[in-house]
Amino acid sequence: MSMTLASPVLDSKTPDGPVADKWDNFKANEKLVNPANKRKFKIIVVGTGLAGASAAATLAELGYQVDAFTFHDSPRRAHSIAAQGGINAAKNYRGDGDSVNRLFYDTIKGGDFRSRESNVHRLAQVSVNIIDQMVAQGVPFAREYGGMLDNRSFGGAQVSRTFYARGQTGQQLLLGAYQQLARQIGLGNVRLFNRTELVDVVTIDGRCAGIVTRDLMNGEVTSHAAHAVVLATGGYGNAFFLSTNAMACNVTAAWRAHRRGAFFANPCYTQIHPTCIPQSDDFQSKLTLMSESLRNDGRVWVPKMAGDTRAPADIPEDERDYYLERLYPSFGNLAPRDISSRAAKRAVDNGQGVGPKQNGVYLDFADAIGRLGADVVRERYGNLFDMYERITGENPYEVPMRIYPASHYTMGGLWVDYELMTTIPGLYAAGEANFSDHGANRLGASALMQGLSDGYFVLPYTISNYLAQWLNKSIPDTSHPEFAKVEAEARDRYHRLASSDGTRGPDWFHRELGKIIWDYCGMERTEAGLDKALSEIPALYEEFRRDLKVTGGEFGLNQTLEKAARTEDFFELGMTMCRDALERRESCGGHFRAEYQTEEGEALRDDENFAHVSAWEYTGDATQPTLHIEPLVYEEVSFQTRSYK
Amino acid sequence: MSTTLKNLTLKIWRQDGPNGAGRFDTHVIDEITDEASFLEMLDILNEQLIENGDEAVVFDHDCREGICGTCSLMINGQAHGPERATATCQLHMRKFSSGDTIVIEPWRASAFPIVKDLMVDRSAFDRIIESGGFITAATGGAPDANLIPVPKPVADAAMDAAQCIGCGACVAACPNGAANLFTSAKISHLNLLPQGQAERYQRVENMVETMDEYFGSCTNHGECEAACPKEISIDMIALMNSDYRKAKVKNRKALSRT
Numbered sequence: 045m046s047m048t049l050a051s052p053v054l055d056s057k058t059p060d061g062p063v064a065d066k067w068d069n070f071k072a073n074e075k076l077v078n079p080a081n082k083r084k085f086k087i088i089v090v091g092t093g094l095a096g097a098s099a100a101a102t103l104a105e106l107g108y109q110v111d112a113f114t115f116h117d118s119p120r121r122a123h124s125i126a127a128q129g130g131i132n133a134a135k136n137y138r139g140d141g142d143s144v145n146r147l148f149y150d151t152i153k154g155g156d157f158r159s160r161e162s163n164v165h166r167l168a169q170v171s172v173n174i175i176d177q178m179v180a181q182g183v184p185f186a187r188e189y190g191g192m193l194d195n196r197s198f199g200g201a202q203v204s205r206t207f208y209a210r211g212q213t214g215q216q217l218l219l220g221a222y223q224q225l226a227r228q229i230g231l232g233n234v235r236l237f238n239r240t241e242l243v244d245v246v247t248i249d250g251r252c253a254g255i256v257t258r259d260l261m262n263g264e265v266t267s268h269a270a271h272a273v274v275l276a277t278g279g280y281g282n283a284f285f286l287s288t289n290a291m292a293c294n295v296t297a298a299w300r301a302h303r304r305g306a307f308f309a310n311p312c313y314t315q316i317h318p319t320c321i322p323q324s325d326d327f328q329s330k331l332t333l334m335s336e337s338l339r340n341d342g343r344v345w346v347p348k349m350a351g352d353t354r355a356p357a358d359i360p361e362d363e364r365d366y367y368l369e370r371l372y373p374s375f376g377n378l379a380p381r382d383i384s385s386r387a388a389k390r391a392v393d394n395g396q397g398v399g400p401k402q403n404g405v406y407l408d409f410a411d412a413i414g415r416l417g418a419d420v421v422r423e424r425y426g427n428l429f430d431m432y433e434r435i436t437g438e439n440p441y442e443v444p445m446r447i448y449p450a451s452h453y454t455m456g457g458l459w460v461d462y463e464l465m466t467t468i469p470g471l472y473a474a475g476e477a478n479f480s481d482h483g484a485n486r487l488g489a490s491a492l493m494q495g496l497s498d499g500y501f502v503l504p505y506t507i508s509n510y511l512a513q514w515l516n517k518s519i520p521d522t523s524h525p526e527f528a529k530v531e532a533e534a535r536d537r538y539h540r541l542a543s544s545d546g547t548r549g550p551d552w553f554h555r556e557l558g559k560i561i562w563d564y565c566g567m568e569r570t571e572a573g574l575d576k577a578l579s580e581i582p583a584l585y586e587e588f589r590r591d592l593k594v595t596g597g598e599f600g601l602n603q604t605l606e607k608a609a610r611t612e613d614f615f616e617l618g619m620t621m622c623r624d625a626l627e628r629r630e631s632c633g634g635h636f637r638a639e640y641q642t643e644e645g646e647a648l649r650d651d652e653n654f655a656h657v658s659a660w661e662y663t664g665d666a667t668q669p670t671l672h673i674e675p676l677v678y679e680e681v682s683f684q685t686r687s688y689k
Numbered sequence: 690m691s692t693t694l695k696n697l698t699l700k701i702w703r704q705d706g707p708n709g710a711g712r713f714d715t716h717v718i719d720e721i722t723d724e725a726s727f728l729e730m731l732d733i734l735n736e737q738l739i740e741n742g743d744e745a746v747v748f749d750h751d752c753r754e755g756i757c758g759t760c761s762l763m764i765n766g767q768a769h770g771p772e773r774a775t776a777t778c779q780l781h782m783r784k785f786s787s788g789d790t791i792v793i794e795p796w797r798a799s800a801f802p803i804v805k806d807l808m809v810d811r812s813a814f815d816r817i818i819e820s821g822g823f824i825t826a827a828t829g830g831a832p833d834a835n836l837i838p839v840p841k842p843v844a845d846a847a848m849d850a851a852q853c854i855g856c857g858a859c860v861a862a863c864p865n866g867a868a869n870l871f872t873s874a875k876i877s878h879l880n881l882l883p884q885g886q887a888e889r890y891q892r893v894e895n896m897v898e899t900m901d902e903y904f905g906s907c908t909n910h911g912e913c914e915a916a917c918p919k920e921i922s923i924d925m926i927a928l929m930n931s932d933y934r935k936a937k938v939k940n941r942k943a944l945s946r947t
Contacts, residue, residue, distance in 0.1 A: 098828070101828070102827075102828040105827045105828060116751070116759065117749065117759070117810070117811055117812065118811065118812065118814065118815050118855065119815075120757075120758070120815075120855055121751055121757045121758065121759050122757075123751070123752060123757070125752065125756055125757050126752045126754050126756050126757065135834070137835060173829075173831070175834045176831035176832065176833055176834045177826070177828060177829075177831045178834075179831065179834040179837075179884070180824065180826035180830075180831035180832070180834075180884060181823070181824050181826050181884070182823075182824040182826075182847075182878065182879050182882050182884045182885055184839075184844050184847040184848040184851050184878065184882065185834075185844070186844070186848075187838075187839050187840070187841045187844040187845075188841065189840075189841050190838060191838025191839050191840050191841070191844075192835050192838060193834055193835055209848060209851075210848060212756065212852065214756075215756055215852075215854075216848075216851060219851065222818075223818060223822055223823035223824070224823060224826075224828075226815065226818040226819045226822060226823060227819070227823040227825065229815075229819050230819030230820060236815075238812065238815075261804065290751040290752040290753070290757060291750060291751050291752075291753060292751050324691070324724045325691075325722060325724050325725065327725065327729060327732070327733055328729065329726070329728065329729050329732055329753060330753045332753070332754055333754075400691075430774070431754070431755065431779070434755075434772070434775055434779045434781070435726075435779065435781070437781070437783055500828050501828075504828065547740060548740065549735070549736050549739035549740060549745075551732065551735075551736055552736065593739055593740065593742075594739070595738070595739050595742060595743060595744050595745065596744045596745065600706070600805075601747060601804060601805045601808070603745060603747055604735075604739055604744075604745050
């Protein structure tokens with residue numbers, strides 16, 4: 045049992061006033077840096093996805109000196125690009141009852157009352173600015189014939205507030221932010237370090253003084269000093285090995301910051317997305333998401349009879365169980381992700397799974413094609429249908445898709461205050477890398493919203509509130525001995541990993557680690573399972589340290605070495621994830637503890653004891669971090685049992 | 690239902706660095722299910738190489754959903770392999786047969802120098818975007834999104850162009866190593882939209898001339914369109930050329946800028 049500390053170290057710095065006025069109050073009172081002085085400040089932005097690219101571009105436009113880092117060859121490769129369905133905004137262009145308050149409430153409820161009210165309200169407020177900004181930049185959102193923007197509906201909402209660009213909304217938004225960043229690079233306002241990975245964070249005198257990076261092309265380890273550092277380095281869904289994340293997504297930047305003192309919040313809040321293509325083989329490298337938007341027109345069903353191996357077309361209507369429509373009549377196939385995922389798991393566990401491995405459920409478009417015609421369905425989802433056919437070899441216009449839940453997004457992340465600053469002064473976290481806005485479950489089309497909100501409309505305001513105090517004061521540069529020390533530690537670490545001469549490559553260990561985390565800390569968790577994971581992960585980690593094999597050497601381009609280092613960080617994260625899941629003795633959102641459920645099998649929250657953020661402090665032993673609590677105070681909304689019936 | 694492919698011979702280009710000599714290494718894959726993706730086959734090969742103490746084959750890849758544009762590979766001389774409208778990461782082994790010999794090479798273009806093995810440096814693409822592939826709209830001052838109606842056919846055409854994933858297959862497939870399809874896709878995306886009009890002619894002139902610093906010239910072979918995993922049409926090149934010609938007049942005198 046770890047020790048629980050009271051909250052004073054976690055000051056959320058939530059501004060005064062009613063929740064709807066907090067952001068305005070903050071802006072009215074924050075410290076600013078005047079335009080001529082901005083150029084005196086250096087800001088490092090790590091990661092160039094939606095949050096990172098938008099932050100780097102905007103900070104550079106404001107006049108700060110910005111260094112942007114990406115481990116990709118180009119900023120445009122970041123995994124934000126793969127988001128398919130859309131981006132929410134409380135524009136109320138449909139006139140269907142949407143408002144900032146409605147989006148705020150939906151997001152709080154969707155997060156199962158485990159997010160910070162003030163942050164979520166701000167997110168809903170700035171959502172409208174994001175759409176304006178992205179349209180001005182030329183993002184080709186879907187339009188109606190009159191030229192106005194089109195919307196679609198998404199899980200967890202009863203209004204149509206999702207803006208989209210075919211099934212490639214993330215791509216178009218990321219390219220928009222990338223282009224804005226590219227402009228600043230071209231103008232010389234941003235220095236881009238591509239194929240460069242953060243390997244440590246440097247703190248001096250209690251503030252973040254900079255970072256240490258490794259050039260992936262030649263293995264060179266280098267220091268960079270700055271007034272402030274922003275980590276926009278994404279989530280840790282690849283802890284499961286199989287996920288919808290890109291292959292290189294990792295927790296290293298966030299974890300290295302955690303090891304240097306940044307608290308890690310709610311690591312057990314992971315989102316399992318209900319509509320992915322089921323696993324077909326053991327060596328599979330990743331799972332592919334089929335956008336949730338498909339649930340607007342597709343109907344989810346399984347055969348009523350367990351073990352039914354008939355072809356879908358041979359199963360008559362009255363022998364099918366459209367379980368989402370049956371269980372959640374008012375939201376039907378658009379029930380939120382956590383609820384839909386667990387319903388699918390129950391069906392498959394019950395023997396009603398479909399497909400060669402009986403590990404999926406059907407997502408059937410026959411009704412939609414009958415009602416709208418194949419052309420309209422093709423217009424809406426054509427690229428997704430094509431993608432499905434390429435991967436499975438089956439034509440979804442003719443046979444229903446098969447889907448199953450997979451790890452997709454992580455709500456947990458570095459703890460940040462209202463200003464997005466971590467517990468290390470001067471170190472910020474934005475986008476999926478922080479924990480701030482989604483509570484225990486994220487609604488569809490809200491990740492893009494949060495990434496761009498943080499990067500465009502929050503950080504550029506909040507960062508000056510910190511920087512102002514450093515005007516005309518000197519900060520340590522890279523000649524400070526602490527940089528040399530951290531660099532040496534990084535070199536030693538890569539040297540140790542590169543010299544590993546066991547018998548198995550990093551992928552083998554990552555896959556085995558992922559299996560443990562998926563089995564015991566996946567869609568359903570139990571105390572016994574988590575205890576087991578907390579003994580199995582350290583044992584596997586021991587084996588990793590003993591039996592890892594890395595070829596290719598320490599210097600020069602070595603993808604095996606990169607993977608080994610990232611896998612090592614996943615080990616520690618996995619331990620803290622399981623510890624967090626064990627300590628949270630309730631079910632909420634994506635965290636489902638089998639011991640805590642209603643008679644119908646829904647999540648059973650415990651607001652009396654767990655209406656808080658769990659922020660973990662690194663102690664050197666990732667299985668025994670120290671727990672700090674930030675109580676969640678709700679001024680505007682009141683706790684309710686989340687019902688989508 | 691899955692079937693198993695047997696006895697595949699892989700000839701893979703290995704090169705230690707930009708200035709290395711380069712060679713083909715041959716590996717035999719005894720069996721693999723046709724459900725595997727092409728890159729999963731390389732993953733399996735790499736795991737074996739590492740366990741045998743050899744260096745893994747370096748290749749670029751990331752999302753494995755055909756959208757990030759990181760993956761590349763000339764497969765049997767075709768950019769992204771034999772399947773139309775499919776990036777390498779979404780190519781599956783069911784497109785091959787038992788006994789096949791598969792030749793795997795990096796993108797071949799002088800503007801994309803080889804970094805190592807199958808990985809190339811495509812940063813020349815970023816330089817083109819930096820020179821004009823954007824709409825200047827600093828954060829904060831945007832008007833309401835519905836203020837400027839965009840007719841649906843225009844939005845659709847812009848989206849057709851904007852789908853480009855920046856993988857570089859067009860350059861690799863082009864006998865001249867030209868980047869006209871990539872460049873024209875971005876120009877068309879932005880020049881078609883009402884928001885992009887203010888910088889239309891400046892954009893096309895800057896981007897075309899940056900492109901010309903790095904890449905070869907287009908002679909209308911059309912290989913780029915055939916290789917493009919997003920099926921971007923060479924009509925975009927016509928649009929770019931038309932705008933570029935106009936730009937050379939319009940950009941010359943303030944009076945012509947109407």
